[in-house]
Amino acid sequence: MNNKTYMCILRSKSGSCEKPSPSEMELMYAKYQDWQEKFADNIADMGNKLGESGSVVRQDGVTDGPFIELKEIIGGYMTLKATTLNEAITVIKESPMIANADVSIEIREISTP
Amino acid sequence: MKQYAQVEHVFRHEYGFLVASLLRRVGVHHIDAVEDAVQHAMMQALDFWCRGDIPDTPSAWLYQVAYHQLLSEFRISHRRKEILSEQVDFANDVFAEQPEVPLPGEMGDSLLRMLFVACNHDIPVESQLVFTLKSLCGFSVKETALRLFITTANVYKRFSRAREYLKNQPIDLDNLTNSDMATRLPMVHSVLYLVFTEGHLSSHTDMVIRKDLCEEAIRLVVLISQSTVGDVSETYALLALMYLHLSRMNARQDDSGALLLLEQQDRSQWNKQFIAMGLGYLERSAQGQTLSRYHVEASIVAEHCLAPSFKKTRWDKIVASYGLLERIAPSILHQLNRAIAMAEWQGPNAGLDILQSMDIPIWLNRSYHWNAVLADLQYRCGKTTLAKKNAKQAIQKAPTDNIKDLLRNRFEKYSLSTLRNID
Numbered sequence: 001m002n003n004k005t006y007m008c009i010l011r012s013k014s015g016s017c018e019k020p021s022p023s024e025m026e027l028m029y030a031k032y033q034d035w036q037e038k039f040a041d042n043i044a045d046m047g048n049k050l051g052e053s054g055s056v057v058r059q060d061g062v063t064d065g066p067f068i069e070l071k072e073i074i075g076g077y078m079t080l081k082a083t084t085l086n087e088a089i090t091v092i093k094e095s096p097m098i099a100n101a102d103v104s105i106e107i108r109e110i111s112t113p
Numbered sequence: 114m115k116q117y118a119q120v121e122h123v124f125r126h127e128y129g130f131l132v133a134s135l136l137r138r139v140g141v142h143h144i145d146a147v148e149d150a151v152q153h154a155m156m157q158a159l160d161f162w163c164r165g166d167i168p169d170t171p172s173a174w175l176y177q178v179a180y181h182q183l184l185s186e187f188r189i190s191h192r193r194k195e196i197l198s199e200q201v202d203f204a205n206d207v208f209a210e211q212p213e214v215p216l217p218g219e220m221g222d223s224l225l226r227m228l229f230v231a232c233n234h235d236i237p238v239e240s241q242l243v244f245t246l247k248s249l250c251g252f253s254v255k256e257t258a259l260r261l262f263i264t265t266a267n268v269y270k271r272f273s274r275a276r277e278y279l280k281n282q283p284i285d286l287d288n289l290t291n292s293d294m295a296t297r298l299p300m301v302h303s304v305l306y307l308v309f310t311e312g313h314l315s316s317h318t319d320m321v322i323r324k325d326l327c328e329e330a331i332r333l334v335v336l337i338s339q340s341t342v343g344d345v346s347e348t349y350a351l352l353a354l355m356y357l358h359l360s361r362m363n364a365r366q367d368d369s370g371a372l373l374l375l376e377q378q379d380r381s382q383w384n385k386q387f388i389a390m391g392l393g394y395l396e397r398s399a400q401g402q403t404l405s406r407y408h409v410e411a412s413i414v415a416e417h418c419l420a421p422s423f424k425k426t427r428w429d430k431i432v433a434s435y436g437l438l439e440r441i442a443p444s445i446l447h448q449l450n451r452a453i454a455m456a457e458w459q460g461p462n463a464g465l466d467i468l469q470s471m472d473i474p475i476w477l478n479r480s481y482h483w484n485a486v487l488a489d490l491q492y493r494c495g496k497t498t499l500a501k502k503n504a505k506q507a508i509q510k511a512p513t514d515n516i517k518d519l520l521r522n523r524f525e526k527y528s529l530s531t532l533r534n535i536d
Contacts, residue, residue: 019152020156020253021251021252021253021254021255021256022124022125022127022128022155022251022252023124023125023251023252023253023256023325024253025124025155025156025158025159026122026123026124026125028159029124029159029162029163032159032163033163036163046163046164046165047164048164049160
């Protein structure tokens with residue numbers, strides 16, 4: 001049973017993507033579909049895209065970006081179901097999202113008491 | 114998955130429709146902004162649709178997203194440059210209107226009009242072809258380069274020539290008259306014929322046959338045939354030619370992807386439905402006063418498609434057709450083809466006689482075709498030494514490994530039999 005939930009956070013470098021052509025997008029779409037079908041049991045929520053602007057609130061004030069590094073933005077999130085972290089990693093490794101060299105995905109277990 | 118199938122080719126197929134429909138709305142000179150907006154809409158689609166939110170009418174969804182993107186681009190550039198009244202009026206005009214999504218038939222009409230705008234005598238033919246592939250068939254610069262066997266730098270050059278022209282002309286898609294369109298119809302036909310030809314035997318090293326290119330060409334010719342201007346016999350002849358060729362496409366390669374000669378093809382694999390469609394169009398094209406090169410070329414392919422075997426092909430009809438083709442659209446290649454057909458009909462010597470009477474231009478001498486045909490007929494006439502020399506040259510000149518293999522495949526047969534004769 002896939003009894004654990006993992007939060008996956010997508011990060012990418014901003015503005016570094018070359019524009020794909022319609023036939024390339026068609027291919028990407030097909031890859032997504034295959035991947036989603038293959039791991040239908042694992043993908044709990046395809047999540048959403050996050051906006052590019054945001055703020056970080058700290059005790060000493062508000063800074064203007066959610067950036068870990070200056071040029072890295074959090075593009076979106078999704079949640080997975082898996083029994084182990086390794087299983088979750090396998091699912092993400094096969095995803096088309098990771099095919100882009102500028103994308104990294106952080107996987108964290110959502111711990112429930 | 115059903116949902117997936119529904120949008121399988123949406124990206125490539127809708128690209129041209131969207132670009133043309135938006136250009137019709139905002140003017141052809143905004144070509145760059147329009148292409149960017151359509152690209153943006155498709156990226157959005159990729160993102161949303163992958164999450165499962167596939168709209169009922171993907172085409173309308175894409176149009177609306179692209180349209181809004183275009184509007185906000187115009188607003189930004191307007192604010193930034195504070196430009197002239199033309200742009201202010203334009204922005205106000207479009208704000209006033211709700212973005213209605215055009216009807217599917219209307220989008221087809223826009224694409225068609227755009228095709229006629231691009232096929233203009235003032236734009237060089239190579240640029241027309243690149244523009245059509247890139248902006249109306251949705252190919253990237255790299256894909257266009259691979260498919261036309263030119264460098265990406267060359268694609269950019271040719272594309273920008275077409276784009277510069279379009280940007281500087283106050284072209285209104287709705288102002289194209291039927292007589293403008295009728296004048297340009299032959300050009301539109303020939304550009305789509307070129308798209309198809311490239312697909313039929315690609316100069317691409319990895320892909321010998323590009324069925325997608327052929328299908329793209331057919332899609333656009335069908336669209337033309339449905340319009341008032343394009344509803345003429347040449348269009349149907351072109352469609353006949355394309356469907357008849359398409360019927361043999363799967364049988365032209367063996368399991369490993371190597372090309373097969375006509376004689377080696379398994380005729381039972383030829384697609385009967387496409388043959389029937391091709392013949393249907395051919396019948397429809399046999400109306401009116403015109404006999405175009407497409408009519409004659411289609412009738413030649415039809416002879417092959419209807420022949421029960423290579424041996425039982427009506428070579429006399431094919432020889433006559435190539436003779437007719439030479440008169441309608443003179444080309445030395447038709448003479449070369451006539452020689453090949455003649456060799457089948459009246460023997461290799463008759464074919465060789467035609468070759469020896471030909472005046473060979475330099476460009477033909479540079480290509481492998483001439484040496485290949487010469488070698489073939491010389492082998493069959495027993496002129497082995499000459500044949501070997503030409504065979505070697507043909508293989509050296511062939512542009513891809515697939516074509517080299519095809520030639521070896523053909524010539525090895527002869528050298529074996531000649532060796533046996535010597536023994």
